[in-house]
Amino acid sequence: MSDLFLQYNYIIVIILMMTGLYIVFASRNLIKKLAGLSVFQTSVFLLYITIGKVSGGQPPILIEDKGYGADKDGHALLEGTIQTAAGGASYILPGPGSDVLYSNPLPHVLILTAIVVGVATLSIGLALTVRIREVYRTIEEDEIEAADFVYNLEGTAD
Amino acid sequence: MSFLEFVPDWLLAHAPAFLMALPLIMAAITAILPNKRVAWASTFIVTAILTVTAFTIALYNAEVGTTIYKMGGWAPPHGISLVIDALNAPVVVLIALMSLITVIYALPATVAEIKPNKRAPFYAAFLLCTAGLLGMTVTGDAFNVFVFLEVSSISTYVLVAMGAARDRRALSAAYNYLILGSIGATFFVIGVGFLYMETGTLNMADMARILADLDGGSRVAKIAFGFIVIGLGLKLAMFPLHTWLPGAYAYSPTPVAAFLASTATKAALYLLLRFTFFVFDPSYSYVADVLMFVLVGLGVVGMIFASLQAIFQTDVRRMLAYSSVAQVGYMLLGIGIATTASVAAGYLHLLNHAIIKGGLFLAIGAMWYRFGITRTEDFRGLGKTMPLTMGAFTVSGLSLIGVPFTAGFVSKVNLTFAAADSGWWWAVAVIMVTSILALIYIGRLLLVAYFQSPPVVNGEVVVRNEAPIAMLLPMWTLALASVFVGIWSDTMVGMAIRAAELLLGAG
Amino acid sequence: MSNPEEKLGVDEFGRDPHVLLRVIAKFLIPLIALFAFYVQFHGDYGPGGGFQAGVILAASVILYALIFGLAEAKKAFPPRLIRYGMTLGVILYGGTGVVNLILGGEFLNYSNLASDSIAGQHYGILAVELGVLVTVTTVMIAIFYAFGSRQPETSDEDW
Numbered sequence: 001m002s003d004l005f006l007q008y009n010y011i012i013v014i015i016l017m018m019t020g021l022y023i024v025f026a027s028r029n030l031i032k033k034l035a036g037l038s039v040f041q042t043s044v045f046l047l048y049i050t051i052g053k054v055s056g057g058q059p060p061i062l063i064e065d066k067g068y069g070a071d072k073d074g075h076a077l078l079e080g081t082i083q084t085a086a087g088g089a090s091y092i093l094p095g096p097g098s099d100v101l102y103s104n105p106l107p108h109v110l111i112l113t114a115i116v117v118g119v120a121t122l123s124i125g126l127a128l129t130v131r132i133r134e135v136y137r138t139i140e141e142d143e144i145e146a147a148d149f150v151y152n153l154e155g156t157a158d
Numbered sequence: 159m160s161f162l163e164f165v166p167d168w169l170l171a172h173a174p175a176f177l178m179a180l181p182l183i184m185a186a187i188t189a190i191l192p193n194k195r196v197a198w199a200s201t202f203i204v205t206a207i208l209t210v211t212a213f214t215i216a217l218y219n220a221e222v223g224t225t226i227y228k229m230g231g232w233a234p235p236h237g238i239s240l241v242i243d244a245l246n247a248p249v250v251v252l253i254a255l256m257s258l259i260t261v262i263y264a265l266p267a268t269v270a271e272i273k274p275n276k277r278a279p280f281y282a283a284f285l286l287c288t289a290g291l292l293g294m295t296v297t298g299d300a301f302n303v304f305v306f307l308e309v310s311s312i313s314t315y316v317l318v319a320m321g322a323a324r325d326r327r328a329l330s331a332a333y334n335y336l337i338l339g340s341i342g343a344t345f346f347v348i349g350v351g352f353l354y355m356e357t358g359t360l361n362m363a364d365m366a367r368i369l370a371d372l373d374g375g376s377r378v379a380k381i382a383f384g385f386i387v388i389g390l391g392l393k394l395a396m397f398p399l400h401t402w403l404p405g406a407y408a409y410s411p412t413p414v415a416a417f418l419a420s421t422a423t424k425a426a427l428y429l430l431l432r433f434t435f436f437v438f439d440p441s442y443s444y445v446a447d448v449l450m451f452v453l454v455g456l457g458v459v460g461m462i463f464a465s466l467q468a469i470f471q472t473d474v475r476r477m478l479a480y481s482s483v484a485q486v487g488y489m490l491l492g493i494g495i496a497t498t499a500s501v502a503a504g505y506l507h508l509l510n511h512a513i514i515k516g517g518l519f520l521a522i523g524a525m526w527y528r529f530g531i532t533r534t535e536d537f538r539g540l541g542k543t544m545p546l547t548m549g550a551f552t553v554s555g556l557s558l559i560g561v562p563f564t565a566g567f568v569s570k571v572n573l574t575f576a577a578a579d580s581g582w583w584w585a586v587a588v589i590m591v592t593s594i595l596a597l598i599y600i601g602r603l604l605l606v607a608y609f610q611s612p613p614v615v616n617g618e619v620v621v622r623n624e625a626p627i628a629m630l631l632p633m634w635t636l637a638l639a640s641v642f643v644g645i646w647s648d649t650m651v652g653m654a655i656r657a658a659e660l661l662l663g664a665g
Numbered sequence: 666m667s668n669p670e671e672k673l674g675v676d677e678f679g680r681d682p683h684v685l686l687r688v689i690a691k692f693l694i695p696l697i698a699l700f701a702f703y704v705q706f707h708g709d710y711g712p713g714g715g716f717q718a719g720v721i722l723a724a725s726v727i728l729y730a731l732i733f734g735l736a737e738a739k740k741a742f743p744p745r746l747i748r749y750g751m752t753l754g755v756i757l758y759g760g761t762g763v764v765n766l767i768l769g770g771e772f773l774n775y776s777n778l779a780s781d782s783i784a785g786q787h788y789g790i791l792a793v794e795l796g797v798l799v800t801v802t803t804v805m806i807a808i809f810y811a812f813g814s815r816q817p818e819t820s821d822e823d824w
Binding site: 021024030033034037040041044047048051106107110113114117120121124125128129131132135136144145148 | 329337347354355360
């Protein structure tokens, strides 16, 4: 049980995810649904950050002026895998036994992309809400459905 | 093949990146073009180039085999790779070809349905949607799939909302689609996050290798699979997650409805195939359970319920939308049985249904363009007033039912034989029942159009008023294509079998 | 609220009711823009980059519009320029990729941009981040203009 409380990040992720989904399903107001969608997407960002955390990790910058035999504090780096980058330049990355621990930049990049996607979706949702407000004079979903019900009964307008 | 010798080397080498990048950059330029005709022309040129490139790499793939393109020069698994193999080459050709056909159709259609100052942004959003769909299909990196999935989905929300000029219910349909589509994409990205947690990589081929070493993975991989199936299921309109589809197809502008019906759900179905059989494997017990109970179960329920719902619609566009949900059920049944023959049949139906549904939506769009009709009872006498358009609708409709010598017959026969080979006789019965239901809702329209006299308006019988040539050409191309596939079916069936062997033969 | 395009002026006693806001905004808005450029170029060495910098730069323009009125902001950043800016950013990013294709590598392979492949990677990243900055800034400002220009439906008495 104490293991569960040590991983409080995941509990927060689940709480936010379920809260966001409940807000989307249960609200009858268009803006509130968009707010719930944002909460739901935020829980996903938190999940990615949680799995990307490396305890004691340095920023993943290779220091150029020191030789690749030592890191910035002068600790000797054990030879790790030789990675060949585009263009043929080769870098020696710190291997599993070296004294320097780099944190992984990949999950942060994934979250940044997901945040941008979330912003774009939110802005389109808000633009649609503004247009619905102008056409239907309301943003409550049941009033919109009632207006459309009458519209449906009369048949399509030619 | 002699055609490949005429293609310049750089095009063949960089074709996948070209497919992804050209519509993206041209979309940004098309959005600011001042003249509507120039915007249409640039869209037409871009889609024509995309179609030629897609055919080229499909031919090259048929000769040479799988090609992998390293984006940015970084080798996978650290870099993003673009993969063209037997599974996605036909889908790429389908998307490019349907975008070209829809752009030709859109020249008169947008004059009637979209305001003049919104036409250049409409074509820009259309190019963005094409870029997203093509990118989704050629990429070999799981997170890149999410990015392009969202690019295509967001531009789809905008395209559907543009139908508000003609029918104001498009706005709430687009909003509903936005909420459900974003939830689906977020479920997909949660699944990708769990997969990254389990395997440490985002490259799909690398994930497959690591999961095979781990023999199916731990509970994390099971959760990932669940989230991915639900997320993609929402995008491809699997039965209980299909509620966005009727509104989005019915109230959007007609070229958009035809394009979406033939490409958006098909690209999501391709992704489901890729993740279920390539990244994960049917030999893992949890995958087999999901295939049996979720895909087959929901597919069959969707087939029956959606066909029944299609019968009771008065609006033709909604009827075709529910019919699409039912046809997706056929494909899910094929995937769920998980033998080479059945997956090939499901894949074949994916390609055939795109051709059929595209043709049907283009035909009824032309009928709206000339007469402004969308309800079934308004179709009286269309056999006399619009004979060519109604002819195209009839050919595509008969193909949907599954009349011999049409594409629908080929895919249904293959699916029935595959189900019978595995001993699933109840599936054969369900296929027969739903074909009869399709006969009811399509046949009703054909009866009304051919056997009732044209309506009398203002005291005069309506005379013949055919659709413009820019609309007739695309819909007859698709109708004739479905007949062609029905008669000379070897090429398509061969492509489907090669795709299924790639998935199931590789394990 | 009355028409958002109306210039903020003085009240009936001849005093400017928003003098505090305006003085502080005139001081802060250039600092916010400078911070945006700092975040943009710091993206090579720490958290930062095109998207974050673009949003901060757009926030400075939006703050200007909120305090001095939408009409003033539209005079300073005309909507036509904003529309062209969106396309310019995408062309910068895609164009870098196409230039790399022409110079002989794959799409978006920055190594060939300079004689030394490490410097080439540096130039490539700078170029694409600049494209991202331009696009994000102009898109955010365009969204604000689109929402801010809608005519309000309720008049002052109905509030």
